[in-house]
Amino acid sequence: MGDIIFGLIAVTFGIVASYGLYWLLNALLSLLPEKILRRVQWLAFLTPALVLVALVLLAPIVQTFVWSFMDKRVENYVGFDNYIALFTDPDFLSVLVNNLLWVLVVPAVTVAIGTAVATLTNQVGPNREKIFKTLIFMPMSISFVAAATIWSLTYAYVPPGRPEIGILNSVMVGLGLEAQPWLTISDGKLNTFLLMAVLVWLQVGYSMVIISAAIKAVPEETLEAAKLDAANAWQVFRHIILPQVWGSIMAVFVTVLILVMKIFDVVLAMTGGNFDTSVLALEWFTAFFESREIGPASAIVVVLFVLIVPLMYVQIRTVKKQEELR
């Protein structure tokens, strides 16, 4: 109970304080003569955001770059040693392969299923559409850790002798096959693919919502025209709908791609990165929190950063394009 009251006080204080901050900034600036005020007015509104971003985002990113060239305790510069160590370590190369697999599989599958669901729900009438969409969309609201829990139960393995309590193994036994400790099987990257399924399960709802909105925006006339030409459902989808929603599909693809490059919680919760399932963000996590190796950990994150920069470029370009349309 004491915690709750303390929390409430802290919350109120924080909000009042931040309102006060803006009031104070404005009051201070108002002391300036009108002529100068007009030129610095923006500071009253932008300063807190700029300070926050500079201190907690920009400066630390620069610091991480610098540290990636230093040793474990960031005392001496070691040049490119951290990077050389990473790229000559077969374990790290296998981690990169895992990341590459995630990037190749998850966005494509998510977008494909999302498009299929969006197209199908568009045909079944508003009532059924609403129920189906809500159920597919629901996983989007839960945490990666909760999702990992749900799927750990689904993949659960009980050694022979007792009944299987996970669905997957129960189906296996039902088919007359042997139950498998799924998440420990790295042959053919099977366990990594099982982890990917969790992310697809989480993200299809998002992809469905965006693509569905785009499909609904397809002008009625183009569809009517296609019907007059006696096009079948597939032809209508392929030649009329798909080209018009392609922009949205690509937007979803890039968003999921960025998310997947940073994937971390699901792997941590389900395998802890064991059995050859580790990914970049998890390597960073273990390098820092378990081994306390700041230099090498920074180098890992810089690798991740460099892989994401091209996407940053795509992002800025898309935004610019939208601005021009305005």
Place this chain on the structure above:
Amino acid sequence: MNKLKRVSEKLNLGSTFTLLFLVLIWSIPTVGLLITSLRRRSDAEVSPWWDAIFNPLETAWTTEAFRNVAESGMLDALVNTFAVTIPATILPLMIAANAAYAFTFLNFKGKEVVFSLMVGLMVVPLQAALIPVLRGMVWFQKTVDIQLTGTYASAWIVHSAFAMPLAIYIIRNYMLTIPTSLIEAARIDGASYYKIFWSLVLPLSMPAIASFAIFQFLWVWNDYLIAFIFVGQGSPVLTYELLKLLGQYGQGWQDVAAGAFISLIVPLMVFLGLQRYFVRGLTSGSVK
């Protein structure tokens, strides 16, 4: 035969059954979790959860697991999660709304450059900043003797900063739809920019702020990394406790399941209650 085909087409049976199949795959794992959380340990250990569905009357339903995990820290974690999430939702929105106002209605040198930088920061992996931020906070508390790490406040700051680029972008996009003539009219009437923000622009921007608020709430509530690093075990949040429970599934899946359920019930309610705004936010591009 032809008639049957026509009826099937009219009701879209093909699409409906395909969807039904998908929805089943999508829901079964979650249903399994809920059922498991309501079973006794002795049952959950030896028989699969669907046994309970097929014999609902013979099953000993119990909330024992919920009581177990509530006592072992899940309830405290629920309170902690609220204490982290609510300010970490309100603060960044307030700061971002002010910043978006400056970006939309005020002119200053370098505005375009600063805004492009913000947009670029939207995709930066937060891991790239975390270690220096953590060390900076430690240095800060050594220098001025104000404890930051291990407190809620540190999580508020970090969440606020990371939300900034996207929040500013979304809210600015919305503010651009407010006619400039409205602002000019208020200026002529003698209102200060400060007054115009609080009594005109902020109320008008509420739809964008509300849909971003839902996102930020879900994002912070579901976050593991920042809570783990900055709040830690002193006041563990739900994701932290749940991961700990998951490591102990040897104690029985019913406890893990109950823990997961406690952790996901609030975001699920928010989601179901505010789905419309959530979708609107998504389609206007607010996604991390």
